[in-house]
Amino acid sequence: MLKNIRNDFPLLSSTNRAKPLVYLDSAATTQKPRQVIDAVSSFYESNNANVHRGIYQLSEQATKSYENVRKSVADFIGTADPRSIIFTSGTTESINLVAYAWGRKNLKPRDEILITEMEHHSNIVPWQLTTRETGANLRYIPILKNGTLDLSDPEKYFTKKTKLVSIIHQSNVFGTINPVKQIIDYAKSVGAITIVDAAQSVPHANINVEELGCDFLAFSGHKMLAPTGIGVLYGKTKILEEMIPFLGGGEMISSVSMESATWNEIPYKFEAGTPKIAQVIGLGAAIEYLNKIGMDDVQKHGQDLLKYALISLSNIPELTIYGDSTNRGAVISFNVDNVHPHDLAQFLDQDGIAVRAGHHCAQPIMTKLGLSSTTRASFYLYNTKKEIDALCESIVKTKNIFSI
Numbered sequence: 548m549l550k551n552i553r554n555d556f557p558l559l560s561s562t563n564r565a566k567p568l569v570y571l572d573s574a575a576t577t578q579k580p581r582q583v584i585d586a587v588s589s590f591y592e593s594n595n596a597n598v599h600r601g602i603y604q605l606s607e608q609a610t611k612s613y614e615n616v617r618k619s620v621a622d623f624i625g626t627a628d629p630r631s632i633i634f635t636s637g638t639t640e641s642i643n644l645v646a647y648a649w650g651r652k653n654l655k656p657r658d659e660i661l662i663t664e665m666e667h668h669s670n671i672v673p674w675q676l677t678t679r680e681t682g683a684n685l686r687y688i689p690i691l692k693n694g695t696l697d698l699s700d701p702e703k704y705f706t707k708k709t710k711l712v713s714i715i716h717q718s719n720v721f722g723t724i725n726p727v728k729q730i731i732d733y734a735k736s737v738g739a740i741t742i743v744d745a746a747q748s749v750p751h752a753n754i755n756v757e758e759l760g761c762d763f764l765a766f767s768g769h770k771m772l773a774p775t776g777i778g779v780l781y782g783k784t785k786i787l788e789e790m791i792p793f794l795g796g797g798e799m800i801s802s803v804s805m806e807s808a809t810w811n812e813i814p815y816k817f818e819a820g821t822p823k824i825a826q827v828i829g830l831g832a833a834i835e836y837l838n839k840i841g842m843d844d845v846q847k848h849g850q851d852l853l854k855y856a857l858i859s860l861s862n863i864p865e866l867t868i869y870g871d872s873t874n875r876g877a878v879i880s881f882n883v884d885n886v887h888p889h890d891l892a893q894f895l896d897q898d899g900i901a902v903r904a905g906h907h908c909a910q911p912i913m914t915k916l917g918l919s920s921t922t923r924a925s926f927y928l929y930n931t932k933k934e935i936d937a938l939c940e941s942i943v944k945t946k947n948i949f950s951i
């Protein structure tokens with residue numbers, strides 16, 4: 548276990564249904580360390596002002612803090628140019644931004660958008676909307692029963708018609724870590740633009756956009772210790788410069804007349820209105836916190852817990868784990884025979900254990916597996932093996948109640 552980490556998270560020492568909280572739903576959102584909570588309240592207590600507007604010290608300080616976080620984010624994902632970092636409200640908005648501002652300008656009837664059957668709804672629905680507007684077609688790389696992508700016949704999917712490829716890096720259902728570098732190389736070989744949905748990977752491992760070679764990368768702050776309402780879109784500057792604006796309003800303009808407007812330079816062209824200032828400050832504190840621990844240690848801890856949980860859960864009779872990729876992250880979806888996932892989650896809740904039950908915003912996966920839902924446990928840097936033992940004990944207890 549990463550030493551003394553839990554003491555930093557006030558909520559982890561609280562109770563759930565009068566039992567010590569066992570929080571195993573970090574794939575949905577993580578808990579926040581005191582350092583992040585303090586950074587947000589201290590911003591409101593001593594530095595609150597709007598950014599990029601005020602000609603006074605408080606506003607200048609707020610602007611400096613806000614822009615410093617842009618630099619930290621750029622460093623964190625391995626790009627030298629902070630202009631490639633756009634602050635959004637989360638992965639969902641980041642993907643919608645590309646769908647709107649790149650897709651609507653560049654896609655034509657019969658062009659193809661390629662995604663996978665493993666996507667979160669936020670990397671499906673924006674493309675469905677884009678096809679309606681542009682006449683482009685949406686195609687899917689299939690998944691195999693073991694929760695990996697079927698890349699056996701790439702020529703079938705990567706063709707001259709493929710203009711955009713958008714793929715999930717780490718599955719929020721199976722935990723599968725997809726071979727994104729290989730997929731990006733396939734996409735490049737046919738001249739397609741690439742987007743990586745890194746909502747589940749950036750929080751858990753060192754991700755380097757230059758090494759991946761992707762054109763865009765999207766992730767959410769709240770899944771990596773930061774507040775809700777803040778996310779990131781990384782984009783190559785040349786592509787961002789050529790894109791049309793997404794939202795119109797203050798800050799994204801260079802000048803406005805009664806008839807028309809011209810656009811601010813990137814990244815501000817894509818940050819219309821008052822931005823999410825306090826959330827950005829919180830994201831900066833979260834990155835500082837993760838950097839102090841070191842992403843290699845964060846990843847190692849996740850992998851240790853994952854291995855332990857896979858063995859422990861596999862020892863429970865009549866429990867099925869979905870997905871068995873050898874390269875996977877710290878999330879496990881499973882079902883127990885004759886116990887509905889919602890019932891299981893409710894019984895676990897009675898023991899203080901918070902897990903997710905449902906379709907995990909990935910209904911095409913559920914359709915493929917012939918299921919309506921699964922139970923999902925996910926782990927982060929503050930979880931312990933003892934908590935996994937508590938999960939397994941509570942599952943066995945519930946199973947016994949349902950088998951009477």
Ligand SMILES: Cc1ncc(COP(=O)(O)O)c(C=O)c1O
Pocket residue numbers: 574575636637638639640667669670715717718719744746747767908
């Ligand atoms: C893989 C993946 N992509 C996208 C999202 C959407 O993230 P957000 O709701 O923060 O926009 C999630 C959230 O669970 C996710 O797991």
